[in-house]
Amino acid sequence: MYTLRLIFKNTMRHKLRTSLTILGLVVAIFSFGLLQTVVDAWYAGAEGASNTTLVTRNKTSLVFPLPLSYQARIRAVPGVSGVGFANWFQGTYKDPKNFFAQFAISGETYLNIYPDYLLPPDDRAAFLRDRKGCIVGRKLADQYGFKVGDIIPLKGTIYPGNWELVVRGIYDGKQSTTNTATLFFHWDYVNETVKRTVPRRANQIGVYVVQIDQPENAAAISAAVDNEFANSLAETLTETEKAFQLGFVSMSEAIVVAIRVVSFVVIIIIAAVMANTMAMSARERLSEYATLKALGFGPGFLTLMIFGESLLLSAFGAAIGIVILFPFAAFLGKVMGTMFPVFEVSQLTVIQQVLAALAIGAVAAIAPTVRAVRINIVDGLRSIG
Known part of the structure; x- marks a missing residue:
């Protein structure tokens, strides 16, 4: 002392x-x-990635889409327990400065792969029923003041036009590191409009998210998925979600x-x-x-x-x-x-x-x-x- x-x-x-x-x-x-x-x-994003989730994209580049028909073939690969898909939307909300992530997703199949997105059952059901419905993360809702029932107008860039989405739910993160700054809405809503305006771009998606049973089989399942589409017009590259996220960080x-x-x-x-x-x-x-x-x-x-x-x-x-x-x-x-x-x-x-x-x-x-x-x-x- x-x-x-x-x-x-x-x-x-x-x-x-x-x-x-x-x-x-x-x-x-x-x-x-x-x-x-x-x-x-x-x-x-990479650290929070699940070790039981793979991402399948176009082998040439992420900017090239994949056919919708691939979903069933990927689901049939041994070891795959679920398949969803997502498209980057990139719409403008009121002002170009208001940038936030927007994904058109496959609905329930996508949400099932990401249980860390906590959404009340009633809100989830309302979102799945409403073709123009969307869900937003808590951080995004707090920043822009979004509430359930609000209409969010987006001006499309990749998909031109004026799009109106109805907020059907606000999701929270299961952990503090869960991304709650994203807007999700139905890919079907986009696809129906694209079929009328630009038919050649219809039935095409950005990436598939693949849920697997055992993380130790990730390499074998990735190879099996890519072999399924080898020598096709749209060959694939399948990797773990963490590797996919790290690809963006490496830029x-x-x-x-x-x-x-x-x-x-x-x-x-x-x-x-x-x-x-x-x-x-x-x-x-x-x-x-x-x-x-x-x-x-x-x-x-x-x-x-x-x-x-x-x-x-x-x-x-x-x-x-x-x-x-x-x-x-x-x-x-x-x-x-x-x-x-x-x-x-x-x-x-x-x-x-x-x-x-x-x-x-x-x-x-x-x-x-x-x-x-x-x-x-x-x-x-x-x-x-």
Whole structure:
């Protein structure tokens, strides 16, 4: 207890220096955590992907569709327990700036594959009955004020025209990492209109989502699905949902790498600042360290004093930085809206922040400790801080 009190008093001996050092640590640990949270948000779709879901798309490119007739053939592949499909819609809601994900889906077969979308039974039934019905995620509903019964007008881009959808339900996520910033409506509604206006584009879909019984059979089932359509006019590429999502992330991999690098550069810079602070403190106390050695205190005690002070500073800075990160991340998630459907501080990020703070404190204390332990008593007593 006495040692802890002595470490605390040493830490608070120069209040201004201590305050500025802690402030720097707060900024560094907070910035590190925020940047890691941004990276996590980038990968949220892939991390939340189910290991029992495959995605089948056109082998040439995602922009090329697949025939509707493939659904029955995929369902007949051994190991497949369910097949749904989805089309990216990309409609404009009132203003081009109002961007959010919109998918025309196969209805019940699609929803059955994603049990993480929690929808009241009555709302689900109402959605399935209404050809023009849609369901929206909670985050999307909160951002735009959508309510059950509202009519959402969309101006089509991929599918030209004015489309009116009726909100039949608002779904929540089973977990906090579930994407609740998407609008789903019936593919049949789109297809019926396309049959009248552009018949050659009818009965075509974007991707199939395939539910399998055993995740360990994913590779074999993927190969079986692709072999089913080999040498056809629309060959397929089937992969796990996680691999499919990572394909989108890889398009901006350079940005993600840059963010990661910046987050670690911040830690390196504050470690250098912290090391300089501890070096200044140790230089001022060389005569005190020499006195302690003369009184019989060994290298272990001096090491404990210096490392204790450095780690205490790091702990204060890390604690404040971590605490303020949570409300700021929540605020930022609301401000960014659907840009990042999932934006929350993960447990791993907090652990990384704590480890970074410990590393800063330990590294900053090494040089001062070595100098204090090696100081000659006579030379130390002559030292003037």
